[in-house]
Amino acid sequence: MLWFAANHSIGMAFGIIHGFERVDAFWEAPDMDGVPIIGTYIIFVTRTIAAASLVGVIIYIVPRYHKQVAIIAASLVSATAVGFLGFILIQAANADPTIGPDVWYRHILDMLSIILGAILGAWTASGNQKRRAHAS
Numbered sequence: 001m002l003w004f005a006a007n008h009s010i011g012m013a014f015g016i017i018h019g020f021e022r023v024d025a026f027w028e029a030p031d032m033d034g035v036p037i038i039g040t041y042i043i044f045v046t047r048t049i050a051a052a053s054l055v056g057v058i059i060y061i062v063p064r065y066h067k068q069v070a071i072i073a074a075s076l077v078s079a080t081a082v083g084f085l086g087f088i089l090i091q092a093a094n095a096d097p098t099i100g101p102d103v104w105y106r107h108i109l110d111m112l113s114i115i116l117g118a119i120l121g122a123w124t125a126s127g128n129q130k131r132r133a134h135a136s
Helices: 002-018 020-028 036-061 066-095 101-135
Strands: none
Touching: 002 020, 002 036, 020 036, 036 066, 036 101, 066 101
C-alpha cells in the first residue's frame, strides 16, 4: 500500500505540474511516449521515493537489528526489481522481439531507480534509527 500511495501522490504532483492528460498518457504508454526528459525524471523520482519509503518503513517497524534489516530489505527490494526486469525480458522475447530502445530504457530506468531508492531508504532509515536508539 505504501508503494502505491507514494507513486500515486507523486504522480498527482507531476500531473499538476505537467498536466494530467500528458502524465496519464505517459503512464499508459509502454515506451517513453515522446517525452524522454520529463519521463526520465518522473520515473526516477517516483520509483526512488517509493522504494526509499518502503524500505524505510520496514526498518522503522522492526524494533532491533536495524543495520541487518536495512541490508536485507534493500537486498530484497533490489532483487525484486532485477527479477521483474528479467521477467519482462523473457515475456518480451517470447511476444515481440522487435521492441524498441525506449521500452528497454524505461524498464532499466525503473530497475535502477528502485535499487537506488532501496539503498537510500536503507541508509537514511538505518541512520535515523541509530540516532533514535542513542537518544533513548
